[in-house]
Amino acid sequence: MLRLGRRGLWLGLAAAAAAAARLMGWWSPRADFRLFIPEELARYRGRPGDPGLYLALLGRVYDVSSGRRHYEPGAHYSGFAGRDASRAFVTGDYSEGGLVDDVSDLSFSEMLTLQSWLSFYEKNYEFIGRVTGRFYGEDGLPTPELTQAEAMITKGVEANKQELKEKQKFPPCNAEWSSTRGSRFWCSQRSGGVSRDWIGVPRKLFKPGAKEPHCVCVRTTGPPSDQTPDDPAHRNRGDLDHPNLEEYTGCPPLAITCCVPL
Known part of the structure; x- marks a missing residue:
């Protein structure tokens, strides 16, 4: 009786599962990444004389030079450059107080939004390395806060599955x-x-x-x-x-x- 609806449901669940699988892979160790301290990453804001144009999301650093018009000084998203402003990707608060990496109080659905941004950067920009601090230690390994963020995203995927089932019903x-x-x-x-x-x-x-x-x-x-x-x-x-x-x-x-x- 629910033949057409179920097809759409399973396509949605498959997409969610694939996203979760990709997420798990992002946390795994890689030998080809570079470690930044926050002060060093701050030099990569695309200003004259800067060595590049980078941003970080959940501690992962991406080279966004190919999207310079979005992130260079004076551009709409320039506040993201040279730092980890994970929270602002969800809240839209581009003030100095909002351009921070604290995502500890975000909801499951907000963490799913953050995961979607991670997918976007993984697909469209080059991964450079990791920034030490909230999400990665000085050894480049995940911190408990990153583990918590990963758990929140996983729970968000599960909540999304339940919502899809409810919407089909x-x-x-x-x-x-x-x-x-x-x-x-x-x-x-x-x-x-x-x-x-x-x-x-x-x-x-x-x-x-x-x-x-x-x-x-x-x-x-x-x-x-x-x-x-x-x-x-x-x-x-x-x-x-x-x-x-x-x-x-x-x-x-x-x-x-x-x-x-x-």
Whole structure:
């Protein structure tokens, strides 16, 4: 019943797994890297007379000379040059106080964003070496803080897998709002960006910890998602009886479109 959706799900999980595998490889020892102290790396800001244009991310140093127009003095991302400003890649805080390498309080999803930036630099720029300090010791080996960051990224990948599964089960509704008519929610075979062979009906989904419910599309036939098709106990109502769901007031139970007036 979920044939098309499952294909998209497994493609997403495969991509996440591949990213995690690449990440693990980045921490492994390499004989061809150079060690920098922060003061030495600060000389690589692309200024006249500087020996180059480098930046660091989670302690890994990349030569970004080929992207000079983005990182040279006066460019939008010039604050990243000559230092490890890992935190700012996620927060967008380009002040001196924000261009730092402390990522200890970032969330799982924010660490996944940081991992995406690592993928970008690994693919597009030359790896030069490591900067000693927060993420690598004077011997060039990972510190406990780097191990913690790696664990956070791994947990983020797992959380992302769970989110993908949840989205396949309860795809988000299409939605629009008007100051005169209120809200309209509707379902289709591609609502929420999830391709599937069923349409579903709009329902409020209450998630633990969330302040407000959000609209999802719910299957109306077959067994619940947590049961097998040949389970005789199901009532051929899909996921309609899930305890975290609630109907929209005034909407027909099986209507694929629901209008909520002001």
